[in-house]
Amino acid sequence: MGVDHPSGPGKGPETVDKPTTQDNGDKPPAENNGSSSETPRADSLRAAGWKLEGYGETGTDQRTGESSTTGSTGDKQRGPGDPPAEADPKADKEPKAGKTGSATDDPKTATAETSGTDGRDHPQGQPPGRETDDRAEPADRAASSAGQYRMPADNPGSPGQPSRLDDLARAREAQQQRAAQNAEGTGGGSGGQPGEARDGGPAAPQEESRDDKAQPAGQAETGGTGRDTHAEGHGEREVTGGEGVRQDGRPPEAPPADTRAASGGAPGESDRPASQPSGEQAGGPAPEAGRPQDREHPPLPHQDNTAAAADSGTPPGTEQTPPGADGQGADKHGTDGQGAQKQGADEQGDRRPRPEPSAETGDRTTGPAPTPPDSVHSAPEPSGRDAQPAQETGTNPQAPDGPADNGRTPPPEAPQPTEAPKPAEADESGTEQPGEAANGTPDHGTTGDAPPAPQEGEPTQPGTQTGEAARSGAAPDSGTDERGNTDDTPPAPEEADQSAGAPEPPGEHDADHGKKGPEGNSEQDPDETNRIKPEVPGNPVISNVHTDSRGQVHVEPRYGREPTGESGTDLAPNEPERTDPEDLPSDQALDPAHTETESEAASRALDQREDIEQTNLDKRSRYERLRRANASRASDFKSVTKADGSIVDAFLRKTPPTGHAETATAPVVKPSQANAGTGDAMLTVGLGAIVAVEGTRQAGRAVKRGLNRMKEKMNADH
């Protein structure tokens, strides 16, 4: 990419240089460089002295020729930022010329200039590609002529960058030469726009702007937003006018290079610094310069554009003026702004993936601008690419141009649509516009137109507006105030820078993604946008508040804050917010069902109590009944109790059990005959008597016999 960037810057310078150099003539470029736009740019140079130098190196060649125009315009506007004495005188001269040109509003010239810048010229009649080519050519020429500004080349603040810058410068020179050739050749082919642009960017701007407006979105995009279109414009350039630009070898890169050249070498840095200085917000430039990334980025082509803007603020700005003459940022005071914007756009192209920041930035820039519709329109359109720097510087220059733009009512409309479709672009455009305006006050119209065109057909108008603003800036006469208003919106240097960074990301130049500057800016942008413009939809919701199951309340950043640091910080602060669950009512208490149960329980308790009371009443009543029952004492107590007692004893007396025992008894032996019969005794006695008689007889007989025998014996003995 580094190579690309160089080529890019080469392109940048081409575009810017052409318009400036051509338009302003060789005079303005140098003058422009230091001069008009420089005041802020000078600041940027101071603050970003590195950048300026670095830009000078890289973009010097380009710037010298180109930046003169832009720078002139920017210087004029920035008159105060004179620091670059050299640039100032030139700027004074050129800016006037540029302004005059713008004032004259030679559309053709402006277109030529614008075309030179970013293809803003394209929007007019020619296809964006041609326009871009044309632009590139004039820018190159301007750059070549602007060789004077090589002084800034010496400046290359960043030590490491010089090498690239040198390379870039070389490439740019070659490109410029080629572009010059092409411009000459193609310029005629392009319809003399280039020539016009060279001649007097001023006239071109109007026409260009108009053309851009008139042109379809595609053209408008290409030519219109030269800045915004950087990507587009470059692409177109590559395609159509790739000739001049592509000479670098990298057609696509070349366009950014052109823009860079216009911006003045280190686009990123220049842009930012430019924006800062141009932003006239001293704070702005310093931080930007401090950013090494930005320094590195300068080589990027887009940055060149932006650098042109930045340069426009500073010496490079003068160079840018020539590119502005091309109609782009440089010419447009946006030179600073524009150049920056362009660069930013280039960067943005890279950053475009980050459209949001750009949008934010754009919003920011535009935000303040809103008062003047033109400025607003312009703001969105130009800012889109030139992004922040352009915005800053451009804003100032634009302020004066503003009126002119206002005079160009149509442009505002154009920017609106552009903005609407592409917020980021619009933002960018807003930044760009100022830048453009600053760069080529005359060209501004063209450039301004061109930038819007790239975004959308209308953007050219904003561009014109911006260009006008730039013009006015160059010619402080007219709308300086108005644009100043618009520009004032960007005035916050930091914001502008941030915004520039933002526009860069939206910058349609994807190739420039590598650029650090835009990224850093883009990062800053969201916050800044948030801060600056709460309106920005980007961060509508700052934090999410939710309660945990524990009942603790957590506040977490939803968007725009870095998760780590912020989250931690947020958590920490949130902790105090946390409420102890104890304090909170219990879930049961909150639960309606639970409450119902309680009510039920209460009812139950009541029921129980009632029951108890009833029982008590019953008891009481019972006792009462007893009392009543026994109230009347019985007069005949004894008789009653004795009579009724005997009756009760009768049925209460316990009778003994009747029946047999059913339990088993022991075995009993019974005689066979229990009763002896009378007949049986008689028989027994008779039988006994018979037995006794018989026995006696027998005994008597025996006795007798014995006696007989004795007698006989005795007798016998005898």
Added chain:
Amino acid sequence: MPITDLQTATLHAQLAGHGDEHQRMLGQLTSEEDQDGYSKLLATGFFEAVDQRFVKDGKIAEDSAVVDFVANLRSKTSEVADRLNPSIAERLILHALGRGEIDDIDGNTRLSGQILILGGLIADMSLSEPELDAFMTRIRGMAEDW
């Protein structure tokens, strides 16, 4: 008014079917206090026996149950049937259950009816000696609290 042991023993002998002993002990209640105490204890026994018979699970039996009980009681002996007016018997029972009033019933009739109804409820309960003793203890306490 405290319930004396004599009063309690007299009623206990009657409810135990010891007619002779009851008569003998009843003859000992000569003082009005003893007679009032005995009447009070007898009425308490009457209410308690009615609740145990006609109130179950907090529900009071229907009048028919009372009617049936009175009829059965009067059928035991001719003497009971002669001495116990069924309407008065039912009113006494319902009054014990919280229904109706017995203000128009004289004391002798109330006392005669309470003795007969209480004898019949205790005869139907077929209480054993311990159960009878518990019952007597309970009604004595109630009578004393009254």
